Amino acid sequence: MTESKRETERKYEPSSAGVAGLPDLTGAGPVASVTAAGPEELDAVYHDTPDLRLARSSATLRRRTGGADAGWHLKLPLTGDTREEVRAPLSDEVPDALRELLLSRTRGAGLRPVMRVRSTRAVRHLRDADGALLAEVSLDEVRADSLLPGGGRAEWREVEVELADGVGGGLLDTLEKKLRKKGIVPADSPSKFVRALRETGAAAEVTRTRATAPGSPGSYVLAYLEEQVAALVALDPAARRELPDGVHRMRVTCRRLRSCLRSYRSVLDRRVTDPVRAELKWLAGELGVERDQEVLRERLSAGLAGLPGDLVLGPAAARLRVWEVSRDQESRTHTREALTSDRYLRLLDALDGLLGEPPLRGRAAGKPARTMGRAVLKEYDRLAGRMEQALALPPGPARDVALHQARKAAKKVRYAAEVARPVLGKPVKRLGKRAKAVQQLLGDHQDAVVAQEALRELAVAAHAAGETAFTWGVLHGQERARAGAREAELPSVWRAASDPALRAGLAH
Incomplete structure (x- = not known):
């Protein structure tokens, strides 16, 4: 059995001169209060084909423990800052339902663990004047270990802003202005997995050589x-x-x-x-x-x-x-x-x-x-x-x-x-x-x-x-x-x- 939801989020990283923790976002647009939650210890093992076909098509598949949503998570790109996350209960093997949804990308190639990403997460909930949840802002201390041959290890800090269901995307722009002022800048990777691949020496980017001249x-x-x-x-x-x-x-x-x-x-x-x-x-x-x-x-x-x-x-x-x-x-x-x-x-x-x-x-x-x-x-x-x-x-x-x-x-x-x-x-x-x-x-x-x-x-x-x-x-x-x-x-x-x-x- 699977369930799915759409998530709209942006990722950021503190600059070298940035703040040590999360800034107070009270007063940013409709944000009336900020409450703390966590911390959480998250442990995710990402699966892909040996030649990283999922990463190359902007999809990710992970088995995660810790947090409120432990289980298998398949993330598929939609538009802009929005992705669809399809979830399945925790199990030892990749669920057949998720394996089938990836068939157009894997073409039947086997899936195997390729990266382990562990995060210590501090969470802040942003609420409006009525107490309704607007967004979740988290600061992650990330450790990534490649499970590919010759892979290395990487560590970094990351800020993630995820909107609550039904909240308009304009809030992301409002929050980003305040984050930038605190030295927190947009990340250059769309996901932890892609960044981990790059920083551990297993980049998944593929550039197709053009057979024709531009403009032809x-x-x-x-x-x-x-x-x-x-x-x-x-x-x-x-x-x-x-x-x-x-x-x-x-x-x-x-x-x-x-x-x-x-x-x-x-x-x-x-x-x-x-x-x-x-x-x-x-x-x-x-x-x-x-x-x-x-x-x-x-x-x-x-x-x-x-x-x-x-x-x-x-x-x-x-x-x-x-x-x-x-x-x-x-x-x-x-x-x-x-x-x-x-x-x-x-x-x-x-x-x-x-x-x-x-x-x-x-x-x-x-x-x-x-x-x-x-x-x-x-x-x-x-x-x-x-x-x-x-x-x-x-x-x-x-x-x-x-x-x-x-x-x-x-x-x-x-x-x-x-x-x-x-x-x-x-x-x-x-x-x-x-x-x-x-x-x-x-x-x-x-x-x-x-x-x-x-x-x-x-x-x-x-x-x-x-x-x-x-x-x-x-x-x-x-x-x-x-x-x-x-x-x-x-x-x-x-x-x-x-x-x-x-x-x-x-x-x-």
């Missing part, structure tokens, strides 16, 4: 790919735990990677990238089962809840719930099986290999505006062709399919524009925004088409069980009308996206 098309494409690969790895734990939007964001990241590799074939050799694209398509498809079911479930539930009571006949809510449970379980199984498969780990390794030895083509060193502008325009022209084909068809199933293909093409324009934005600036940003409007409209249209199919299935099942299918028919009619409304809006939205001025702004 290759450098922009590789920087985008690096960002998306890092996002894919970081989103893995959220997807495994079914956190809100975790699966969706991971799926979108797969699509961004696929689109980049497709759109910039003039920069990267497709003989190498096409197999990777195929595996990204597989992963996005597996994740899509759960995400598509989530979207459909929310749409049908909202539709049923929005009907007047006199239009809800029979056990409609109960039938929808049974349908949801059976479909949800199936979709979650797809996600779990995909993320625990060897195929998925091989894909992550292939992405790392692609970044480590990129298959660059001649245009990777060309003129960035020209190369990247052409790539975006190719995707834009494909979208225009898809739209022309779809709009020429009469309403019906064939047109629905064609509009769905146009939606996919609009996404590719958006993602190609994202890669090129550092080079092409406002013109490509405008184009991406217009393509997004087309994509969103067609997305709502596709959701309505899929919902009609699901509602027909529910109506058939209800009829077979001797129930009235009236309510499902009403909802089906609403979704059909919604799809028709989106089709009616499409010509004007497409006219804005196909403005010749947008295209001219990218021509070089």
Whole structure:
């Protein structure tokens, strides 16, 4: 069993001329009183792979004794000063639940003790005028002993400020001003573990040698790919735990990677990238089962809840719930099986290999505006062709399919524009925004088409069980009308996206 919380904190170190202990922070912003707690003796053993894969991806795993929260702590980066801490009860071995959450980082490599960090901690609680806890400030006397071959020992003093749950991040800035005045300056390491690695001679920093010159098309494409690969790895734990939007964001990241590799074939050799694209398509498809079911479930539930009571006949809510449970379980199984498969780990390794030895083509060193502008325009022209084909068809199933293909093409324009934005600036940003409007409209249209199919299935099942299918028919009619409304809006939205001025702004 695990539990998680978000922690927002900053670390500081007293300068050589700094104070001997913690300063009095009474009166700093809303701080009305300061009370002492502790001292505490904390003993943490950090685990990592032999080549420190966790440290390199800004994650830490420790087994800590002492203090009020003894146990296993997995810390995952979020944004800014905030991290997520996943906790598990104290045990001798790394809990399986935490080991699984680290799979995208470890790729199945074994975890072993690599560092022991002991701290003697003096704690101060900062409270407001009502006595509510605002933050905890601690002064740690730290001793770190490397458990790696040839590792050494290090000692230092450290101040840590951690906000209480629900307290805004602005308090950190207020407290920092007062700490600086007392000679306590921001630490240059994000965690005790990273500092211990550096000061004991086992630094985990890895600098990837750039294969392209700064400012070249290759450098922009590789920087985008690096960002998306890092996002894919970081989103893995959220997807495994079914956190809100975790699966969706991971799926979108797969699509961004696929689109980049497709759109910039003039920069990267497709003989190498096409197999990777195929595996990204597989992963996005597996994740899509759960995400598509989530979207459909929310749409049908909202539709049923929005009907007047006199239009809800029979056990409609109960039938929808049974349908949801059976479909949800199936979709979650797809996600779990995909993320625990060897195929998925091989894909992550292939992405790392692609970044480590990129298959660059001649245009990777060309003129960035020209190369990247052409790539975006190719995707834009494909979208225009898809739209022309779809709009020429009469309403019906064939047109629905064609509009769905146009939606996919609009996404590719958006993602190609994202890669090129550092080079092409406002013109490509405008184009991406217009393509997004087309994509969103067609997305709502596709959701309505899929919902009609699901509602027909529910109506058939209800009829077979001797129930009235009236309510499902009403909802089906609403979704059909919604799809028709989106089709009616499409010509004007497409006219804005196909403005010749947008295209001219990218021509070089």
